[in-house]
Amino acid sequence: MNYSDMSHIELIAELEKQRKIYESYLDKKLNLNMARGKPGADQLEISVDMQVDVSSPFAEDGTDCRNYGLLDGIPEAKRLFGTILEAPSENVIVCGNSSLNLMFDTIARSMIFGSYKGATPWCKQEKIKFLCPVPGYDRHFAITETFGIEMINIPMTPEGPDMDLVEKYVENDSTVKGIWCVPKYSNPDGYTYSDETVRRFANLKPAADDFRIFWDNAYVVHDLYDEGDKLLSIYDEAKKAGNENIFIMFASTSKVTFPGSGISAIVSGKENIEFIKSILTVQTIGFDKMNMLRHVEFLKDFDSLKAHMKRHAEILRPKFETVLDAFESELSCLPNTRWTRPRGGYFITLYLDKNCASRTFELCKKAGVTLTNAGATFPYGKDPDDSVLRIAPTFPPVDELKVAVAVLVCAAKIATLEKLV
Amino acid sequence: MNYSDMSHIELIAELEKQRKIYESYLDKKLNLNMARGKPGADQLEISVDMQVDVSSPFAEDGTDCRNYGLLDGIPEAKRLFGTILEAPSENVIVCGNSSLNLMFDTIARSMIFGSYKGATPWCKQEKIKFLCPVPGYDRHFAITETFGIEMINIPMTPEGPDMDLVEKYVENDSTVKGIWCVPKYSNPDGYTYSDETVRRFANLKPAADDFRIFWDNAYVVHDLYDEGDKLLSIYDEAKKAGNENIFIMFASTSKVTFPGSGISAIVSGKENIEFIKSILTVQTIGFDKMNMLRHVEFLKDFDSLKAHMKRHAEILRPKFETVLDAFESELSCLPNTRWTRPRGGYFITLYLDKNCASRTFELCKKAGVTLTNAGATFPYGKDPDDSVLRIAPTFPPVDELKVAVAVLVCAAKIATLEKLV
Numbered sequence: 001m002n003y004s005d006m007s008h009i010e011l012i013a014e015l016e017k018q019r020k021i022y023e024s025y026l027d028k029k030l031n032l033n034m035a036r037g038k039p040g041a042d043q044l045e046i047s048v049d050m051q052v053d054v055s056s057p058f059a060e061d062g063t064d065c066r067n068y069g070l071l072d073g074i075p076e077a078k079r080l081f082g083t084i085l086e087a088p089s090e091n092v093i094v095c096g097n098s099s100l101n102l103m104f105d106t107i108a109r110s111m112i113f114g115s116y117k118g119a120t121p122w123c124k125q126e127k128i129k130f131l132c133p134v135p136g137y138d139r140h141f142a143i144t145e146t147f148g149i150e151m152i153n154i155p156m157t158p159e160g161p162d163m164d165l166v167e168k169y170v171e172n173d174s175t176v177k178g179i180w181c182v183p184k185y186s187n188p189d190g191y192t193y194s195d196e197t198v199r200r201f202a203n204l205k206p207a208a209d210d211f212r213i214f215w216d217n218a219y220v221v222h223d224l225y226d227e228g229d230k231l232l233s234i235y236d237e238a239k240k241a242g243n244e245n246i247f248i249m250f251a252s253t254s255k256v257t258f259p260g261s262g263i264s265a266i267v268s269g270k271e272n273i274e275f276i277k278s279i280l281t282v283q284t285i286g287f288d289k290m291n292m293l294r295h296v297e298f299l300k301d302f303d304s305l306k307a308h309m310k311r312h313a314e315i316l317r318p319k320f321e322t323v324l325d326a327f328e329s330e331l332s333c334l335p336n337t338r339w340t341r342p343r344g345g346y347f348i349t350l351y352l353d354k355n356c357a358s359r360t361f362e363l364c365k366k367a368g369v370t371l372t373n374a375g376a377t378f379p380y381g382k383d384p385d386d387s388v389l390r391i392a393p394t395f396p397p398v399d400e401l402k403v404a405v406a407v408l409v410c411a412a413k414i415a416t417l418e419k420l421v
Numbered sequence: 422m423n424y425s426d427m428s429h430i431e432l433i434a435e436l437e438k439q440r441k442i443y444e445s446y447l448d449k450k451l452n453l454n455m456a457r458g459k460p461g462a463d464q465l466e467i468s469v470d471m472q473v474d475v476s477s478p479f480a481e482d483g484t485d486c487r488n489y490g491l492l493d494g495i496p497e498a499k500r501l502f503g504t505i506l507e508a509p510s511e512n513v514i515v516c517g518n519s520s521l522n523l524m525f526d527t528i529a530r531s532m533i534f535g536s537y538k539g540a541t542p543w544c545k546q547e548k549i550k551f552l553c554p555v556p557g558y559d560r561h562f563a564i565t566e567t568f569g570i571e572m573i574n575i576p577m578t579p580e581g582p583d584m585d586l587v588e589k590y591v592e593n594d595s596t597v598k599g600i601w602c603v604p605k606y607s608n609p610d611g612y613t614y615s616d617e618t619v620r621r622f623a624n625l626k627p628a629a630d631d632f633r634i635f636w637d638n639a640y641v642v643h644d645l646y647d648e649g650d651k652l653l654s655i656y657d658e659a660k661k662a663g664n665e666n667i668f669i670m671f672a673s674t675s676k677v678t679f680p681g682s683g684i685s686a687i688v689s690g691k692e693n694i695e696f697i698k699s700i701l702t703v704q705t706i707g708f709d710k711m712n713m714l715r716h717v718e719f720l721k722d723f724d725s726l727k728a729h730m731k732r733h734a735e736i737l738r739p740k741f742e743t744v745l746d747a748f749e750s751e752l753s754c755l756p757n758t759r760w761t762r763p764r765g766g767y768f769i770t771l772y773l774d775k776n777c778a779s780r781t782f783e784l785c786k787k788a789g790v791t792l793t794n795a796g797a798t799f800p801y802g803k804d805p806d807d808s809v810l811r812i813a814p815t816f817p818p819v820d821e822l823k824v825a826v827a828v829l830v831c832a833a834k835i836a837t838l839e840k841l842v
């Protein structure tokens with residue numbers, strides 16, 4: 001029976017019932033974690049062959065990958081990322097372990113040197129603003145906050161960010177210099193931007209000529225089902241629009257091979273890539289080429305990479321379904337409560353009734369179940385409705401996950417009931 | 422016979438003789454390179470066992486190095502660098518492939534966030550100056566130049582930079598925020614700072630509280646002979662002086678294992694390390710831990726690392742001696758000409774008579790021998806005397822090196838003779 005249809009007495013009885021269940025969890029002294037978008041131990045095992053010796057230390061152009069050289073990566077790694085990210089090799093720079101580092105550096109570079117050759121550095125401009133589709137990725141927001149960039153919430157929809165609002169800001173406010181996007185299986189909703197959304201991004205005519213779209217393609221090959229979501233190529237669309245420097249794309253193999261030992265890439269228009277390289281050549285001697293070689297040798301080509309990703313999907317699907325099944329059977333009775341059903345990525349978003357997220361988080365915490373902080377998916381950690389919880393089902397084994405979700409649904413019920421009674 | 426003692430006629434005859442020798446080199450259509458501080462192919466082979474699979478992907482604290490975690494590196498890698506760099510593990514952060522990247526990032530961080538928590542960012546200060554011991558490392562100077570930092574030349578001596586001048590600037594000019602140091606086997610002289618120099622650095626009382634010594638310990642274990650130069654521990658001396666945050670040390674395994682696939686480290690005082698980590702946690706998810714594991718497993722401990730470095734020395738010593746022997750036998754007759762005799766590191770510096778370096782460089786280039794650009798070892802590429810050439814003997818095999826040096830000494834003679842006649 002839906003909680004909205006219950007009488008006050010029924011609600012109190014239900015709350016009492018749920019509190020008893022909750023107490024039984026407290027007795028169990030659990031220590032479970034659904035907070036981090038972290039692959040499980042079994043996912044690491046499927047890339048174990050990548051650890052072995054490469055067959056030869058030479059790249060296809062003859063470069064000895066053990067020595068200095070090749071600032072922008074070995075040709076075969078550039079090609080592989082180019083195929084995955086749908087852009088020519090020459091528009092790719094292959095870098096080190098963390099794509100987040102590339103995003104941070106891109107903002108640091110814009111702060112100090114400007115967004116393009118000859119642009120006014122952001123640190124010399126009075127005000128810098130970023131658009132932040134919400135809910136979004138907490139680490140994106142942490143970067144912009146650290147740099148003192150003002151963040152503006154943009155509501156997310158299953159089609160992507162509210163593009164009317166995006167266009168309004170970008171095309172009229174020259175202090176708006178960027179927008180954080182996770183276009184495929186967005187963090188945390190798991191939404192994939194529609195074709196129209198991608199086209200509208202590609203055709204933006206910013207008021208600021210140093211505005212860039214930060215296109216974090218973190219889950220580009222991270223489908224849970226054979227039929228993955230299709231994301232239009234931002235490179236192709238931007239090029240068609242004569243606007244190929246509007247975006248900077250980021251990606252990595254963190255959730256393809258090893259989060260602790262992967263490679264990453266930047267993709268952008270020719271002018272951006274040249275500008276980035278002009279600074280990069282001062283910044284570093286080069287990124288780890290042996291690891292690039294290891295990756296290309298292990299992942300081979302796009303087809304074998306897709307086959308590899310299916311092995312991840314086989315591990316992850318039951319975890320996502322464990323959470324979704326529990327939500328379906330247990331939370332359908334809660335008013336104003338919904339959740340996303342992603343077909344890829346690393347997260348599910350649970351939308352609770354207003355003012356119920358923090359309370360649910362706290363109840364889970366007390367029972368030994370760690371969730372991502374309520375509010376974390378919003379700039380400054382402030383969820384205006386206090387309704388959003390990011391669920392990360394990937395790390396715990398299924399049996400632990402079942403317990404963690406049972407605690408979560410119980411906590412969500414209590415929080416909602418406390419509000420209703 | 423020394424050129425200074427020759428008559429005009431003798432000088433003309435000698436010049437003619439050298440020009441004939443030079444022409445014979447032109448006929449050979451050489452293509453040789455003594456420009457880059459790059460290990461030779463045979464040096465890469467001695468680390469080949471590092472490429473094989475690690476015995477276990479777990480760090481000693483149980484961390485799965487394939488997954489997320491450990492921002493500042495695995496404990497065993499921190500300990501190894503701590504031992505080498507003579508500082509406690511907790512004062513070490515282990516990072517990715519390029520220590521240059523750490524230096525760039527340290528300056529970028531100071532530009533945007535300041536040198537310590539609460540400091541005024543350099544980009545908000547009117548003028549930022551760096552002291553640059555000369556000759557020095559071109560890539561250091563490229564970083565400071567790129568950031569628009571004014572560079573001040575400080576003469577090098579066999580004891581280190583002219584400390585009277587360093588103290589005068591640092592202790593009186595609050596716009597002086599840093600100094601570039603390569604304290605052991607300096608690039609390009611190969612000088613090691615004396616105990617007194619290190620102590621004076623450790624005891625600096627800067628006018629600017631956001632002044633830092635950039636201590637690039639690139640050649641800390643890179644001895645050519647069994648008895649290496651001894652460098653006093655800047656950490657110990659700074660700590661004794663109650664000044665442990667005065668320096669930030671950088672190092673890497675680029676010339677220990679693989680330049681294209683190494684690990685690097687920062688060492689500094691507690692406050693600096695905490696400040697760096699507070700930004701780093703926003704900047705990156707973490708550095709490649711599998712590569713740290715690979716390194717520790719291969720290098721083991723300081724003793725076995727020193728044994729490993731002896732194998733490098735065996736390869737490098739004949740190369741240095743090839744150059745030094747040729748200089749000794751061929752250039753002793755040139756007026757105002759001298760060269761350094763390093764006991765480690767990657768370079769030899771040749772000091773020619775005034776206004777002879779560019780000409781020698783050009784003559785070499787025309788004969789197919791690439792040297793580091795004349796002037797490259799000075800800020801803005803400007804050697805005021807045009808007398809310094811950096812010689813990098815490590816990359817070419819000895820037989821090629823012999824030819825390259827023969828061309829170089831011939832070119833140096835011609836340049837000097839042209840000036841004399």
